[in-house]
Amino acid sequence: xxEKYDKKAFKFYRNLxxxxxxxxxxxxxxxMIWHYFNVFLGIITPFLAGGFVAFILNIPLKLFEEKIFKKxxxxxxxxxxxxCLLLTLLSLALIIFLLxxxxxxxxxxxxxSVVEKLPDFEDQLVKIPVLKDYEExxxxxxxxxxxxxxxxxxxxxxxxxNTDLFNTIVSRVGxxxxxxxxxxxxxxxAIYALISKEDLSRKSKELLYSxxxxxxADKLVKLGKIIFENFYxxxxxxxxxxxxxxxxxxxGMLIFRFPFAPAxxxxxxxxxxxxxxxxxxxxFTGALLxxxxxxxxxxxxxxxxxxxxxxxxxxxxxxxxGNKVGLPAMFVIVAITVxxxxxxxxxxxxxxxxxxxxYELLTIYxxxxxxxxxxxxxxx
Numbered sequence: 001x002x003e004k005y006d007k008k009a010f011k012f013y014r015n016l017x018x019x020x021x022x023x024x025x026x027x028x029x030x031x032m033i034w035h036y037f038n039v040f041l042g043i044i045t046p047f048l049a050g051g052f053v054a055f056i057l058n059i060p061l062k063l064f065e066e067k068i069f070k071k072x073x074x075x076x077x078x079x080x081x082x083x084c085l086l087l088t089l090l091s092l093a094l095i096i097f098l099l100x101x102x103x104x105x106x107x108x109x110x111x112x113s114v115v116e117k118l119p120d121f122e123d124q125l126v127k128i129p130v131l132k133d134y135e136e137x138x139x140x141x142x143x144x145x146x147x148x149x150x151x152x153x154x155x156x157x158x159x160x161x162n163t164d165l166f167n168t169i170v171s172r173v174g175x176x177x178x179x180x181x182x183x184x185x186x187x188x189x190a191i192y193a194l195i196s197k198e199d200l201s202r203k204s205k206e207l208l209y210s211x212x213x214x215x216x217a218d219k220l221v222k223l224g225k226i227i228f229e230n231f232y233x234x235x236x237x238x239x240x241x242x243x244x245x246x247x248x249x250x251x252g253m254l255i256f257r258f259p260f261a262p263a264x265x266x267x268x269x270x271x272x273x274x275x276x277x278x279x280x281x282x283x284f285t286g287a288l289l290x291x292x293x294x295x296x297x298x299x300x301x302x303x304x305x306x307x308x309x310x311x312x313x314x315x316x317x318x319x320x321x322g323n324k325v326g327l328p329a330m331f332v333i334v335a336i337t338v339x340x341x342x343x344x345x346x347x348x349x350x351x352x353x354x355x356x357x358x359y360e361l362l363t364i365y366x367x368x369x370x371x372x373x374x375x376x377x378x379x380x
Contacts, residue, residue, distance in 0.1 A: 045186075046186040047185075050188070050189030050190040051189070053187060053190040054193040054194050054197075055232075060087075060091055065081070069083070078195075085191070085195065088194075205217075226360055230356045230357045234352060234356065241312075242270065242272040245268060245272040246265050246269020247265075248308060248316075249269070250262065252304060253304075258301055259293050264290075268305070270282075274345060279309060332355075335354070335355035335356075336348045338351055339351025
């Protein structure tokens with residue numbers, strides 16, 4: 001008994017001493033470790049970005065393969081994947097083309113139109129009943145602002161935005177070439193990952209089961225499946241939801257004759273990608289644009305968006321996303337707050353499916369433990 005205890009004690013102290021030595025070395029070489037970590041991160045960043053691109057492009061790819069061309073079985077192996085991948089890339093190219101050459105100029109024209117209305121904004125403000133009592137203060141504030149000079153500066157900035165961007169790119173050509181190379185490598189990696197995604201999945205599982213005990217490998221495979229499904233369902237639902245919400249907003253704005261319908265609908269659609277907060281950003285931006293032309297229409301726009309969001313939240317969104325990402329509203333707010341504080345807008349988007357995954361894992365663990373203990377909360 002004593003001999004067995006001595007062996008356990010020796011093993012414990014040996015591991016404790018080893019841990020202390022390793023910790024000491026790490027703490028005394030933090031700068032060097034951080035340097036090599038950044039170097040390593042710089043090397044793998046294109047591949048991480050490529051993996052994320054492959055994950056996003058896999059959404060339309062699965063749509064083509066499993067919905068549109070579900071019954072098509074070509075004789076040549078891989079033919080269906082090649083055609084669907086080509087259609088996915090063409091769809092991506094079309095979206096980029098629309099954003100740059102059609103949507104971009106429309107948004108630019110809308111912004112110029114808003115700036116051109118700045119001299120009339122003072123008169124529009126004093127017509128609002130709530131601000132009628134502050135007419136003298138408003139005139140005093142605007143008398144201190146050179147509206148015409150600010151208007152000309154803003155219009156010149158908007159018109160020359162593309163030229164300034166080009167000049168900046170040319171002046172930093174070395175950095176840009178390096179970035180473009182990374183983007184290109186990441187994109188090529190994404191294409192290869194999409195072409196052979198089943199093979200990559202199979203080989204990853206083979207490596208996992210060969211290196212770990214079967215019990216642990218099963219748990220990791222199950223964990224990976226839960227993570228993938230939560231992120232895939234979230235992004236699929238959010239993209240479709242953003243498209244549908246932006247389209248409904250555009251149609252509604254045309255019906256009610258609101259100004260700047262294309263630009264505001266695009267802002268509202270992009271805002272729908274960010275849970276909860278995106279809606280407020282879209283409403284504030286849209287109302288501000290319309291306010292410069294008509295305060296009454298700005299108020300009507302806010303009412304319209306509130307009604308539209310109620311319809312979307314109770315009818316459209318549940319049908320599109322359903323309960324696939326079953327995260328309670330309270331945890332959605334926590335996820336957005338934490339994600340936004342740590343990583344900005346990107347964190348707001350990514351932390352919702354991340355918290356959903358954690359929530360599902362905790363639910364599985366909770367149900368398992370309650371079952372093992374034979375406890376039924378409903379009867380308590």
